[in-house]
Amino acid sequence: MNQKCMLCPHKCSIDRRINVGRCKAGEKVEIGGVSLHKFEEPCISGNYGSGTVFFSKCNLNCVFCQNYEISNLGNGKKIEVEELAKIFLKEQENNAENINLVSPTIYADKIIEAIKIAKEKGLNLPIIYNTNRI
Ligand code: SF4
Structure with a gap:
């Protein structure tokens, strides 16, 4: 990660390895849940x-x-980028229609890495960037 976090328009410009900005996110990706969600908009949930x-x-x-x-x-657990890639691949294995990243911006750099790893291993689902305005 860039040592001065500018991932979102708050531009905290802090080093997330040793400090936190407005979002309170640290260096590692943290996830609060993973699921095959059938209750998004029908065009997103599809059949599965x-x-x-x-x-x-x-x-x-x-x-x-x-x-x-x-x-x-901030309920959740910290995971490595490789683990996130595995989660994406597992969703594909479970017939997910897409990978739906919910509020991803504060980890965008790590998510890009995870997508690259997963794509090298066969991920071919559409990716939804499901986020707030900033
Ligand atoms: S992602 Fe977090 S630390 Fe980085 S600029 Fe935005 S609010 Fe600040």
């Missing part, structure tokens, strides 16, 4: 469900967030 990955913490911190425990309280 959308392969959602919910990322922990967020750069908006809305008090009304429907995923408050994940986005604001």
Whole structure:
């Protein structure tokens, strides 16, 4: 990661290996949940469900967030990029219609790495960047 985080328009310019910015995310990717989600919009869920990955913490911190425990309280676990790639491949194996990245921006750099790894191993699903405005 760039040592001065500028991944979103808050441009905190902090080194996430030793500090946290507005989103409170650290250096590693944190995920709050993975599921084959059949309750997204029908065009996204399709027949078998959308392969959602919910990322922990967020750069908006809305008090009304429907995923408050994940986005604001930061519930979740830290994982390596390789593990994230495996999750994408597992979703494909489970017939997900797509990979649905929920609030991914604060980990965008790591997600790109994970997608590259997964694509080398056969990932061919569409990727949904399911995010807030920033
Ligand atoms: S991703 Fe987080 S640390 Fe980086 S600029 Fe945005 S709010 Fe700040």
